[in-house]
Ligand SMILES: Nc1ncnc2c1ncn2[C@@H]1O[C@H](COP(=O)(O)OP(=O)(O)OP(=O)(O)O)[C@@H](O)[C@H]1O
């Protein structure tokens with residue numbers, strides 16, 4: 066089932082001195098149940114493209130469709146709250162909230178009751194393979210792998226069907242990398258998510274169902 | 287959820303949070319202190335304006351030297367000496383100059399004689415001095431009274447008490463060339479005891495006491511002409527009492543009697559213009575002072591001294607008819623009547639040679655009964671024993687034909703009121719007039735100094751208020767930066783998790799505002815309670831006394847009173863706290879909005895923390 070579709074998407078950064086065309090005409094369709102990997106050299110526009118899929122901004126040209134609806138027409142805050150979640154290389158957890166509170170955050174945002182959210186958080190912790198001791202730790206006390214698991218748990222906590230990850234294993238060792246990739250794969254295959262992962266690592270890409278190669282803001286074959 | 291998370295996060299940086307809380311509390315203490323002190327100083331200033339009055343008294347200085355020659359027949363001595371004298375009396379109108387801003391114009395306060403026979407002025411058994419007598423007399427042998435001569439008492443024209451002796455010793459003591467007295471002729475004379483020197487056989491010597499001449503003044507202060515001022519005794523011939531001179535002697539007798547039943551009545555435009563009332567040594571003890579309106583309307587109300595009220599059994603609200611028959615523009619009643627005395631004799635004949643007639647009579651209501659503390663003092667500023675105070679405007683007839691004395695402006699007769707704090711300005715303008723003969727003294731009960739103190743507090747409070755507010759702004763900028771700008775990433779994450787910009791704004795502001803709110807409430811309460819203390823510290827004390835800024839009239843009793851100082855205001859304190867919260871809202875909003883301008887996109891894709 067098609068979840069996300071990019072149609073001739075362009076994106077330019079407008080800086081003081083110049084215009085950088087980061088994405089230059091990408092069309093692609095993402096479906097539930099698959100793990101997609103985006104690869105390409107640095108500066109090829111991967112993160113920019115992912116941000117557009119996350120609805121953090123609108124394409125300068127072209128369209129992104131979410132379940133057939135134009136991203137420009139929908140409430141993008143709501144979209145991120147309910148449908149799509151993003152995981153970053155630098156984890157981006159709330160540093161002043163505990164693992165549990167971080168995971169509960171999107172649920173509370175959706176208005177889920179605290180007790181319910183707590184239970185669900187515990188469940189998610191288990192699913193991403195976190196020890197219960199981590200529950201009440203602050204991010205800076207956790208290892209990189211743990212932080213990324215918390216980030217994924219938080220991403221999944223919102224529910225929805227799209228998980229976007231920008232080099233989620235970039236700061237992790239091989240052992241942890243493998244675990245995270247397995248987690249992402251599971252998410253795509255058993256939880257009915259469309260999982261889109263940016264990576265530099267060929268081993269990670271090898272695990273994906275589909276691999277998109279980018280160069281100069283375009284997809285290449 | 288937003289609030290909880292927001293507060294949760296701010297509480298997890300306790301050091302910063304406590305620091306912020308303490309600083310914002312401190313800043314609001316300063317601001318509240320400042321705003322309260324500011325208000326208090328303004329309120330006090332207003333209160334002072336109502337309580338304090340600034341009055342000036344005017345005195346014409348003696349600028350002329352006069353040679354005086356005197357002769358005393360008793361010790362055959364001739365003296366000549368110089369005394370300084372006043373120039374011609376200046377009119378008060380010279381003080382009506384451009385830029386003089388009077389609350390009460392300078393006026394020369396007259397006192398009037400009110401003839402009140404039947405009233406008691408002294409306790410029943412008090413001693414009376416004998417006073418003057420008017421008699422016809424003869425001599426046994428021709429003589430010149432340049433020494434004590436024996437005269438035979440004839441017909442008694444006037445004597446307060448019957449004369450029981452057949453003869454007196456008489457000397458025209460201060461006359462260098464007395465007229466000869468002839469045996470077989472009858473003379474008439476007003477005479478009184480000569481206080482120094484005794485005559486033959488240790489008896490008292492009598493000297494001429496009054497002439498039949500008139501000393502009436504015109505309204506302009508000029509002595510009206512009269513040819514009989516030198517006549518101290520003259521021969522009584524057949525039909526003498528039908529003649530002009532003879533009538534004058536009889537009128538003089540009447541003029542001698544009236545002062546014994548005369549009460550001085552001072553007419554003024556404000557009780558405060560009379561120094562003893564001004565400095566509080568004399569005050570209205572029962573009833574009320576004459577009000578501004580009563581003065582302005584010229585209502586027939588009066589203040590009477592407690593002794594008068596007591597001896598004559600008068601209460602507040604009682605009526606008192608005051609027949610006024612002379613006006614004295616030279617002296618204050620207190621000065622003319624002397625200390626504790628109830629008799630002041632003047633030459634009681636008008637220019638027509640008659641006793642002064644009552645020129646105005648009206649019924650006055652006793653508005654208040656006044657009391658003088660600390661006894662009389664010796665200067666002319668004190669009140670006379672039975673002095674009655676009435677509004678100038680209540681007198682509806684002119685006193686122009688009843689002026690028995692006229693003199694230059696004196697401190698005890700001439701005063702005015704100007705706005706508080708305008709002494710310097712007034713004097714500057716006055717000095718430009720170049721009237722060297724007039725000396726002006728001001729009394730303001732230390733208003734000028736108090737005002738300076740208040741201005742000081744006002745300045746300090748303004749400084750505190752500004753310092754508090756500036757500190758608030760700086761603290762807010764610093765901590766907004768710390769709590770908000772430094773947490774751009776948090777905002778970005780929130781955005782990426784689907785929080786709207788508005789939610790992010792609130793999420794950031796809730797914590798900081800809560801602390802600012804608590805801090806400013808506590809701070810403004812503390813400021814409120816500290817204001818009193820601070821006001822005392824800044825002003826030294828809350829007392830004022832009745833000593834004067836500029837010189838002092840007399841040995842006034844040092845009466846200290848506490849002026850009720852304005853109190854700090856809780857509403858104002860809260861309002862000040864409110865301003866601080868408002869500042870916090872505004873500043874944090876600006877900073878958050880600025881944060882939100884950054885697209886989360888770039889922040890989040892950073893590769894390392
Ligand atoms: N906020 C920005 N403002 C201006 N230019 C930007 C901005 N972010 C990215 N770019 C530019 O856009 C182009 C694409 O950047 P992007 O981050 O999408 O590449 P990327 O493929 O993710 O690279 P990397 O592998 O290093 O993460 C680059 O040339 C980059 O310099």
Ligand SMILES: [Mg+2]
Pocket residue numbers: 111112113231891
């Ligand atoms: Mg990138």
